[in-house]
Amino acid sequence: MLITFFNAISHFLVDAACVAALFSFGTETLALSSAVIVYNTLAFSTQCLVGLLMDRVLRRDRTRSDYLMLCGTVQAAAMFLVAAAAIYPFGLMIKAVLIGLGNSVFHVAGGSVTLDRSGGKAAPLGIFVAPGAFGVTLGVLYPQIIDYICAALGIAAVACFSIYRRSVFYKDLGDTAEKTMAAGQASVHGAADPNADGKGLAADTLTRKAAQSDSILPVAFLTFAVAVRAIGGSAAEFTWKTGAATSLLLTLFVFLGKALGGFVCGRLGVVKPAIASIVVAAILTAFFAWSMPLSFVGQLLINLSMPVTLWLMYRHIPDYPGLAFGLAASALWPGTLIGGLIKLTGPLQSLLIIVCFLLGLGAIIYSEKVLRK
Numbered sequence: 001m002l003i004t005f006f007n008a009i010s011h012f013l014v015d016a017a018c019v020a021a022l023f024s025f026g027t028e029t030l031a032l033s034s035a036v037i038v039y040n041t042l043a044f045s046t047q048c049l050v051g052l053l054m055d056r057v058l059r060r061d062r063t064r065s066d067y068l069m070l071c072g073t074v075q076a077a078a079m080f081l082v083a084a085a086a087i088y089p090f091g092l093m094i095k096a097v098l099i100g101l102g103n104s105v106f107h108v109a110g111g112s113v114t115l116d117r118s119g120g121k122a123a124p125l126g127i128f129v130a131p132g133a134f135g136v137t138l139g140v141l142y143p144q145i146i147d148y149i150c151a152a153l154g155i156a157a158v159a160c161f162s163i164y165r166r167s168v169f170y171k172d173l174g175d176t177a178e179k180t181m182a183a184g185q186a187s188v189h190g191a192a193d194p195n196a197d198g199k200g201l202a203a204d205t206l207t208r209k210a211a212q213s214d215s216i217l218p219v220a221f222l223t224f225a226v227a228v229r230a231i232g233g234s235a236a237e238f239t240w241k242t243g244a245a246t247s248l249l250l251t252l253f254v255f256l257g258k259a260l261g262g263f264v265c266g267r268l269g270v271v272k273p274a275i276a277s278i279v280v281a282a283i284l285t286a287f288f289a290w291s292m293p294l295s296f297v298g299q300l301l302i303n304l305s306m307p308v309t310l311w312l313m314y315r316h317i318p319d320y321p322g323l324a325f326g327l328a329a330s331a332l333w334p335g336t337l338i339g340g341l342i343k344l345t346g347p348l349q350s351l352l353i354i355v356c357f358l359l360g361l362g363a364i365i366y367s368e369k370v371l372r373k
Helices: 002-023 030-045 047-058 064-087 092-116 123-129 131-141 143-165 167-173 201-213 216-235 244-268 271-287 292-303 305-316 321-341 346-372
Strands: none
Touching: 002 030, 002 064, 002 092, 002 123, 002 131, 002 143, 030 047, 030 092, 030 321, 047 064, 047 092, 047 321, 064 092, 064 143, 092 123, 092 305, 092 321, 123 244, 123 305, 131 143, 131 244, 216 271, 216 305, 216 321, 216 346, 244 271, 244 292, 244 305, 271 292, 271 305, 271 346, 292 305, 305 321, 305 346
């Protein structure tokens, strides 16, 4: 759990440094708008490719401990890249490219480790992803503190490299020399066990591959769920969001939703909490966006399903943690962009939000049902 909390703090610092680096150039320029689009495209939409590459390269024929150590090295390098690119006086567009790529690699590396060490639970995912919301808000509101953020990020990068290489990090893995990468993964029908014995793995390979081939459709639906949920969320207009205080409060509830979602899933399961939270969130977001308190509740509820979606994705393709994490992130930005471009008002806007949220709910229910077969 220590490494999960460390990665969560690093996530906060990386997102804060990236956004502060861009907004330190000002807030009302066309160049900034273009740079933000470039940054978001590279930071989010490349994660599926980065994740697949890491799964193919870093995991091949290596013990689990070696894989985790390589992930830590890659993660530390990405943190250094973000800190250096954010603080160095590059031009705005070059800075957007460098921090976007660094952000993408960091998320995939950190997410892969979180998934691998989650023990089949969704809670660590929520802990890891939640602080990013505060990092983004801090970077937008206070870009002038970028020097302090980058200094903290540089220190965290050194700590990351050290922590991943210390033997204490592997003390709960047992005899890591005898454990292959896949030994830490459960079948798609069971929870991942980081201490699982690797014996008999070869005999189960065909079964596992066949099960994962059956997961193509659920994974596609879950990716779709992330995109449509982003469309619905971006289509909502919070007219009361006018200053730093309201932005920070809204971020707090987004943070709480993501952080609590995995714990709720672990205690109550997937389907019932998803139905209750997404249906209520759809109603609150579609019809009560004018109310600040009800909007806060709506944002908390809709974000409960965020780590659950990631967890379900991983359960379907447990041999590809990087791809599982990256697919969800890659779908987020296009959905957000489309939602921002759709200009609807009144009943049509409310209908769009409800339909998007319910489509996402349907994908979660379907993918969970496939896992139980």
